[in-house]
Amino acid sequence: MSTNGTVGAVGVVGAGEWAAAVATLAAQRxxxxxxxxxxxxxxPGEPSFADLGARARLILLVLPSAEVRATARVLGDYLHxxxxxxxxxxxxxxxxxAQDAETGTxxxxxxxxxxxxxxxxxxxxxxxxxxRISEVLREETPAVRxxxxxxxxxxxxxxxxxxxxxVVGSRFPExxxxxxExxxxxxFRVYGSDDLCGVELAAALSPVVALxxxxxxxxxxxxxxxxAVVVRGxxxxxxxxxxxxxxxxxxxxLAGLGDLLASAQSDASADxxxxxxxxxxxxxxxxxxxxxxxGATAEGLRMVGxxxxxxxxxxxxxxxxDGLGAILAGADPREVVRGLMTLAPMSEAG
Amino acid sequence: MDHxxxxxxxSAPSAAGSAAHAARIFDFNRERGEIVREVxxxxxxxxxxxxxxxxxxxxxxxxxxVAFHEIQRxxxxxxxxxxxxxxxxxxxxxxxxxMSTPEKESRVRALIDEYAQDIVGNFDPRVYQFATxxxxxxxxxxxxxxxxxxxxxxxxxxxxxxTVQGDLETLRALAARATLVFTPTHMSNLDSILIGFALLRAxxxxxxxxxxxxxxxxxxxxxxxxxxxxxKVDRRLRFALxxxxxxxYSSVLLERGFHSLFFPGGTRSRAGExxxxxxxxxxxxxxxxxxxxxxxxxPNPDVFIVPVTLNYPLVLEAATLIEDHFKAxxxxxxxxxxxxxxxxxxxxxxxxxxxxxxxxxxxxFSHALDPFGNRVGPxxxxxxxxxRPVDRTTYVARWDAIAAAAAGGxxxxxxxxxxxxxxxxxxxxxxxxxxxxxxxxxxxxxxVTSLCVFELLRRRFPSLDLYRLLRAAGGETLPLExxxxxxxxxxxxxxxxxxxxxVRMSVTVASRGPAGVLDRALRYFSAYHVPSVLxxxxxxxxxxxxxxxxxxxxxxxxxxxxxAAAAAEAGT
Numbered sequence: 070m071s072t073n074g075t076v077g078a079v080g081v082v083g084a085g086e087w088a089a090a091v092a093t094l095a096a097q098r099x100x101x102x103x104x105x106x107x108x109x110x111x112x113p114g115e116p117s118f119a120d121l122g123a124r125a126r127l128i129l130l131v132l133p134s135a136e137v138r139a140t141a142r143v144l145g146d147y148l149h150x151x152x153x154x155x156x157x158x159x160x161x162x163x164x165x166x167a168q169d170a171e172t173g174t175x176x177x178x179x180x181x182x183x184x185x186x187x188x189x190x191x192x193x194x195x196x197x198x199x200x201r202i203s204e205v206l207r208e209e210t211p212a213v214r215x216x217x218x219x220x221x222x223x224x225x226x227x228x229x230x231x232x233x234x235x236v237v238g239s240r241f242p243e244x245x246x247x248x249x250e251x252x253x254x255x256x257f258r259v260y261g262s263d264d265l266c267g268v269e270l271a272a273a274l275s276p277v278v279a280l281x282x283x284x285x286x287x288x289x290x291x292x293x294x295x296x297a298v299v300v301r302g303x304x305x306x307x308x309x310x311x312x313x314x315x316x317x318x319x320x321x322x323l324a325g326l327g328d329l330l331a332s333a334q335s336d337a338s339a340d341x342x343x344x345x346x347x348x349x350x351x352x353x354x355x356x357x358x359x360x361x362x363x364g365a366t367a368e369g370l371r372m373v374g375x376x377x378x379x380x381x382x383x384x385x386x387x388x389x390x391d392g393l394g395a396i397l398a399g400a401d402p403r404e405v406v407r408g409l410m411t412l413a414p415m416s417e418a419g
Numbered sequence: 420m421d422h423x424x425x426x427x428x429x430s431a432p433s434a435a436g437s438a439a440h441a442a443r444i445f446d447f448n449r450e451r452g453e454i455v456r457e458v459x460x461x462x463x464x465x466x467x468x469x470x471x472x473x474x475x476x477x478x479x480x481x482x483x484x485v486a487f488h489e490i491q492r493x494x495x496x497x498x499x500x501x502x503x504x505x506x507x508x509x510x511x512x513x514x515x516x517x518m519s520t521p522e523k524e525s526r527v528r529a530l531i532d533e534y535a536q537d538i539v540g541n542f543d544p545r546v547y548q549f550a551t552x553x554x555x556x557x558x559x560x561x562x563x564x565x566x567x568x569x570x571x572x573x574x575x576x577x578x579x580x581x582t583v584q585g586d587l588e589t590l591r592a593l594a595a596r597a598t599l600v601f602t603p604t605h606m607s608n609l610d611s612i613l614i615g616f617a618l619l620r621a622x623x624x625x626x627x628x629x630x631x632x633x634x635x636x637x638x639x640x641x642x643x644x645x646x647x648x649x650x651k652v653d654r655r656l657r658f659a660l661x662x663x664x665x666x667x668y669s670s671v672l673l674e675r676g677f678h679s680l681f682f683p684g685g686t687r688s689r690a691g692e693x694x695x696x697x698x699x700x701x702x703x704x705x706x707x708x709x710x711x712x713x714x715x716x717x718p719n720p721d722v723f724i725v726p727v728t729l730n731y732p733l734v735l736e737a738a739t740l741i742e743d744h745f746k747a748x749x750x751x752x753x754x755x756x757x758x759x760x761x762x763x764x765x766x767x768x769x770x771x772x773x774x775x776x777x778x779x780x781x782x783x784f785s786h787a788l789d790p791f792g793n794r795v796g797p798x799x800x801x802x803x804x805x806x807r808p809v810d811r812t813t814y815v816a817r818w819d820a821i822a823a824a825a826a827g828g829x830x831x832x833x834x835x836x837x838x839x840x841x842x843x844x845x846x847x848x849x850x851x852x853x854x855x856x857x858x859x860x861x862x863x864x865x866x867v868t869s870l871c872v873f874e875l876l877r878r879r880f881p882s883l884d885l886y887r888l889l890r891a892a893g894g895e896t897l898p899l900e901x902x903x904x905x906x907x908x909x910x911x912x913x914x915x916x917x918x919x920x921x922v923r924m925s926v927t928v929a930s931r932g933p934a935g936v937l938d939r940a941l942r943y944f945s946a947y948h949v950p951s952v953l954x955x956x957x958x959x960x961x962x963x964x965x966x967x968x969x970x971x972x973x974x975x976x977x978x979x980x981x982x983a984a985a986a987a988e989a990g991t
Contacts, residue, residue: 077818123825126818145805150791150814151821211803213791213814213847214840240843 078102079251080116080125082140085364086224087157088131093228094252095129107136108143122147127155127247129218130206133366134160134273138205145210153244154206155216155237159272159328160368161199161375194270194313197379201269216244217265219272220323221331223338227257236260236323238268260323267319270310275328276340276369277376278302281393282333283341287348288402298389299333304417305387309376312383340369353397373397388412443676444625444648447542450675458667459535463528465663478523479515481660485530486512488658527660534664540627540650550643551619581613583620585784585859589797590725593787594624596799597721598676600705601626601784604694604728604856605682607735614680614727615647617782627672628680629665629701648677654686666704673708673722674715683852687736689744691973693728693860695853702852703845706790710815710841713834721811723787723795726852730781730861730925732943734970741970745889781861781925790814791844792851814844862913862975863925865952868940869971871905872897872953872962874984889965896959899937905984907933912983922978 077100081092084105095101102125106112121128121144128148132140137158148154194201200208203215216239227233237248237259245261253259262268278299285298306329307320319325332338336345339360346356360367373394380387392405469476486508493505511526518526593599603614611630618625627648635641635651652665672679685698705722712720734740786794789811793801801811812834813821820833876892877883883891910933916922917929927939944952950963952971962968 142805145803146807149810149821150812151816151818208804210805211793211807211809213844240846242839243837 080121080128083131090224090227131157141209154212238265267315271325274306279332279340280344280369283344287345339365343367626678626680669704691970864940866974
């Protein structure tokens with residue numbers, strides 16, 4: 070039980086399948102205020118952002134990364150320091166004020182010090198040109214008590230009542246408690262982690278591997294190859310996460326490995342579906358349009374560039390993601406696979 | 420007016436004197452005994468409560484923790500006195516199992532009283548008057564003796580060399596309605612003197628502050644520190660009981676409205692960097708005091724934090740600090756007692772030379788923050804990062820109390836301490852302070868030049884790590900033309916950062932051409948460091964002390980300026 074009173078009504082913002090599943094879980098435990106309409110849109114029968122701010126202490130933003138900032142900016146007008154804000158986004162946002170070549174700054178070649186602050190001014194992801202979603206929420210709202218919900222949570226299975234286990238990352242124990250109180254039940258179990266950064270990064274990076282795994286499936290590659298994609302992809306995620314300040318253990322937990330084991334082998338994952346379509350020869354634009362028509366978002370598409378950018382800056386090797394990037398840019402997938410298989414020998418840990 | 424008057428909240432004292440006299444610190448001596456008793460009483464109460472709730476926090480363990488750390492601390496000291504004290508602690512540790520509860524209680528209470536008495540400061544208004552009226556005259560005369568021929572003109576002369584800037588009017592207004600916690604960057608032991616002068620110059624009230632006990636060894640300095648509100652922080656005492664007393668002391672001072680000052684970096688920056696990791700222990704007392712004030716429904720509950728950057732083109736102890744940094748790779752001696760600060764003539768020489776140039780030192784008072792890292796405006800209201808007003812009490816109020824307040828009232832128990840929550844808020848505050856430190860750091864000619872020289876050296880020796888580079892680069896020369904071009908590129912990059920509000924530039928760096936910046940840096944270096952850090956030799960620049968190049972370069976190392984410094988093609 071938190072020291073700040075009961076959760077009361079729970080707010081859910083988002084129109085996707087995962088948002089609907091979260092709202093369903095919350096409705097099983099108490100009052101839920103679910104808004105699917107974006108800011109500025111008519112939302113008959115749905116709570117206004119003002120209603121959400123006034124009545125819900127805990128608000129879950131379950132949105133694609135591209136929609137978080139605009140929504141949080143409007144919602145922020147109705148929030149105060151008492152709110153607990155948790156997101157369920159699997160992505161990062163480009164950092165507009167990141168140092169770049171235009172100013173002659175950035176991409177330092179320092180002594181490994183840049184971007185490794187603990188409570189420092191330049192959070193590692195921001196220094197690398199991307200913001201974690203909690204950093205966006207901090208910029209756009211007065212809320213400080215933030216969290217991220219992640220894990221192997223394919224929305225359809227959650228809605229069907231399949232036993233599902235998720236993790237909430239937050240530095241505030243009361244945020245974890247509040248999410249448990251709001252969502253946990255006989256079919257949905259919530260673990261807590263104080264590694265908010267790690268949970269967010271693991272959730273943001275796993276769609277890239279799911280996309281790669283889907284691509285491998287679409288190419289007709291079989292289980293040996295697909296396992297290799299997942300395991301080497303996971304290694305890339307973990308290395309990159311560690312370079313950004315995440316705890317390695319978080320990546321072997323629900324938000325990292327857990328998410329991958331579900332999303333990298335299931336058509337229920339939008340990223341896997343997109344990858345499969347690409348592997349089967351569907352042009353990127355057509356495959357993306359098909360997903361959009363379903364109301365689904367493949368965050369992996371956006372994250373491929375992010376991973377490559379951050380990896381280059383932090384000097385982390387991400388051969389698999391580089392290969393994926395090349396395919397998205399038009400390279401022949403079979404040539405890319407051949408290139409990956411003929412890389413110089415290296416240690417598995419490297 | 421000798422005491423703080425809540426009725427004056429909202430007024431903005433315009434002169435140095437009136438703000439200083441509005442300061443609660445003038446009441447300090449009258450409340451001194453009461454403060455010590457309150458601190459000791461609270462710490463004792465918490466220990467008893469903790470022991471009741473958790474057997475591992477029982478008094479026996481408290482005493483054992485103190486004994487263990489004291490035995491360890493005294494171990495290397497071979498003096499008879501230390502041996503005797505170590506023996507006493509060993510005896511205590513051995514007898515803990517046999518001690519009765521009243522005996523243990525008595526020992527813990529005695530220790531709490533002892534630490535509280537040791538920590539507590541003093542404020543003598545007569546010494547303050549002397550220090551503020553006479554010392555600047557003497558210091559100014561000492562630094563610029565030629566002025567004696569024209570009569571003493573007071574600290575205005577000193578002020579010519581020290582620029583004090585920031586939104587001082589807002590801070591003066593806030594000082595009248597809230598308790599301020601000044602949190603400066605920390606480069607030198609001269610910082611305590613500099614910040615004291617800057618507060619006076621800014622028309623801000625004097626603040627009580629925690630000073631390392633080692634600084635009290637100099638009798639002259641000690642006299643003033645003892646009587647100007649400084650309290651002693653014994654950094655050798657690492658056990659929980661001492662830290663609890665220290666934090667409680669700070670909290671009680673803030674609750675009582677005494678403006679305070681902490682160096683949140685904990686110690687002088689060894690590497691010369693702007694602080695990017697803060698010690699949060701004392702900083703957390705700002706929030707603790709705020710919550711306590713709300714709980715007690717005190718009329719002026721607010722505690723605001725004011726980051727301050729102290730920007731020196733030269734640092735008195737630079738050579739010792741960087742040596743210490745490299746020697747121990749971050750495990751440096753925490754307390755250095757034999758550095759340049761311990762030699763009075765060295766301080767005088769340093770200041771004379773440093774201040775022989777106009778506008779040498781810049782003290783920048785940043786905007787105030789609330790304990791949650793929100794910016795506080797001139798109206799005293801907190802604003803989030805989008806500039807929206809936010810009721811800061813909501814961060815520590817119960818949700819049901821917020822709802823009740825919206826309906827017109829606030830039930831009892833609305834505000835509560837929450838150790839986990841408050842620790843995270845303080846982390847957040849620490850992050851914000853670091854951001855502000857970075858944005859309000861003033862890039863100076865010595866920093867820019869050192870950065871350029873270092874990156875050019877690194878380009879020359881690409882395969883060497885930092886430590887090999889340190890050894891290899893001493894005595895190297897670089898074409899002046901190359902260094903000047905690099906300075907120009909870095910100036911361009913700094914302008915872009917400054918326009919985005921991410922750093923500040925000194926007048927020299929902002930307004931002079933690259934050759935002027937380089938020239939100014941070389942004048943600074945040759946005025947103090949022997950051998951000079953960098954020396955002009957015809958059309959080349961000789962590196963005299965690579966470690967100091969690294970030290971001064973480090974001030975700008977987190978701004979991503981390396982590419983601009985090293986490569987022409989990356990310039991603007």
